[in-house]
Amino acid sequence: MADQSVFRITKELSDLQKNSDLSLAVTCRDIDVRNVKALIIGPHETPYAYGFFEFAFKFNKDYPRKSPNVTALTTNGGRCRFNPNIYSNGRVCLSILGTWRGERGEEWSAAQGLESILLSIQSLMSANPYENEPGFEDANEPSDKKNQKDYIQKIRHETIRISVIQRLEEYLSIGADGNVTTQGTSREGYETDLDTIEDDAAVPFEPFKDLCKRRFLWYYESYLASVQKGKEEVKDGTLFARMPFEGSSNTMDGKFNYSELEKRLRNIKKALDEETEGWATEGLSAKAKESTVAVNLQRQYDQVVEHFKKLEAPHSVELEDQNPFVWILTYFGKPMTNLDGGLFRIRLCFSPRFPEEQPRIRFETRIFHHRIAADGTPCFSTPQSRRDDVRSYIDAVIDALEEEQPPYDPRTIVNPEAFKLYWGSSEDRKMYNRRLRRSVQQSMENL
Template structure:
């Protein structure tokens, strides 16, 4: 691969990583820019909603004159075809990739790039993917509409089961029987204990692990709501319908079992909370050993405390829980003359010993009714610089106080609050009343 091609790929990766698109992520090993991993988060209001779909992208020597090869990896080991254009074997059929014969002008050109490929794949994840199959684009007969609904239903189920639940279970060491691997015992250094006579196996390259964990916590309420709604439409152990275009192993067979999905997804949620407790234990050991990360976090904490002592625009208190620099407690006081006026909200910030590779988890300890705060208190926020905690504190406050947020369903982590906030005028009034009640409760 020429230097020009390598620079082109590096530039494209950097541009995607810098942008604010919440649906696409890319990564590669430093020494291998030709082989890229990509993650597409399923679009809202589709059967793929908030699923985690992974692809590999291999750039040829002739890039960008020649299109890269894209392979779907979220296929349940080759047993699940998530879309008429995304095969169980991993093939992605797109004219832009040269894997499907499209209209004139739809073929690959050097003006296109990785982002346009990922956006094209994301566009396949539509509310009605049945119509992506050639010959079924305008299916309107009653039988076709029934098949469309059946197809959407099984994609929704398998999005939850395969792209979300299986992925998070793998990350967290949760087994099919519900058993959970214990978090590794810690050495006094704060590092996980290993056998002295065994060389530790290098971990697999999982660049989206932390992102998926954080997004799972954001979207947990939406996943539960999806299960609640789907349970009314299908019976446990009801077989998936086979589509007329499925066959030859390129199918999506299976049965509906939403009660089991609910159990598994709730267990994942509980284990992610346990992980935060484990971080605190690791952090306490790091503090005793006076490690670099413990010292850095301590210094950042003191600097941020001084910044907000001098800030007359917002009132917050910051303290360390048990003097542990990996567990911060932020107390936010609502600004006068706003809906938050008089409120006092306690917010826990759990910080990983691997920060910033693992980003903090921000949880409201005080009950809050807000479109950016889940029912379990998880805050959806966006720091300008994820590697500095002062930007996290700034972003937390901005998220709480934002009175004119742009509508983006990817940031709405409380379905009930969001429906009211962006509903009718009467709905908005009800939202404000609920928010004021939360403020009043915070003062009790």
């Protein structure tokens, strides 16, 4: 039975990691498959939008006959209840977990698994989470309507403050003022009974650090837009309203300060850009020492150069200052498309810890595109099995740029203005095409 449960968990982890779902991530220590960490990225058009919410799964030997134990880790040290069904002590109330009484047929079954639990939790992160509380589904009184609005406002604020800003500041070892701290502080969201979650709590296990950094760059403009919306709705210094279902030890208390959140978001962006530039300096040192990563990147660079030659492709790559950790890709727009005639310089920066830290890529030539952020950061995904293959990243960026019939996916909103036009009315799409073409033309003019 024990071997069967380990086999089932391992397969589920593998299937989820191969999945291209941009809002879920799962992992575990190699030696401890029964203790899994998962990250849910908050859904678009909800107060949780693009927040990073982490959960711990503990599978027992009876799995899948019995459901795993699930604990929310993003709780601001046990001080923040992010949902009527996600308590500040980490408890997740779901009928399929046996932590909440549900209707007949909603209980756990062996046919369910890790992904179905994650999707159920994600469904709690709705546009109006106030209605998740039993007894409030049909709330129509004026006071209830006001509570719903107030609840959305404070979840939006704390999603940015706790799940995004505090997390990234810890990863970057910076304080609220943007200055580097002498040492990384313990992220408050990880103070939730960790000893019961990890056998080796003394060794930090931060599997989503690189992912969250890269996604922050994707969603930076959306975070700023959310802050602006909050500023328009509530004044800084206003206290959070307590909801009828919130108790003294299971609540979300605090006050609004969107002006401070905006400054901290900008500080994080600046620190991430500086970290990326720091990789180039680290890379030269690694090259001088002939580190394994430096040798590997140089070898892959030579292979990519030959690959383009064999294909007789117009694109080319070169190293910046002979540094194998900084590649410059010159991309020529695909003929007979809106990109035709464009010439774009794309910078790929590699970490000395590649592939554990994935490359950060940026279009240095400006382009108006729904998959390219305002600062040039492209939105793309690569298969987990090819994380150490540089060419897969180049191919993925080009594929995202040239994709002619992309599916509608709000998880890829990295340029809100371009995305809105691209998926808007026929007139909006015409405007999008005109602006894209203009940026393509300007790419040649600015050479």
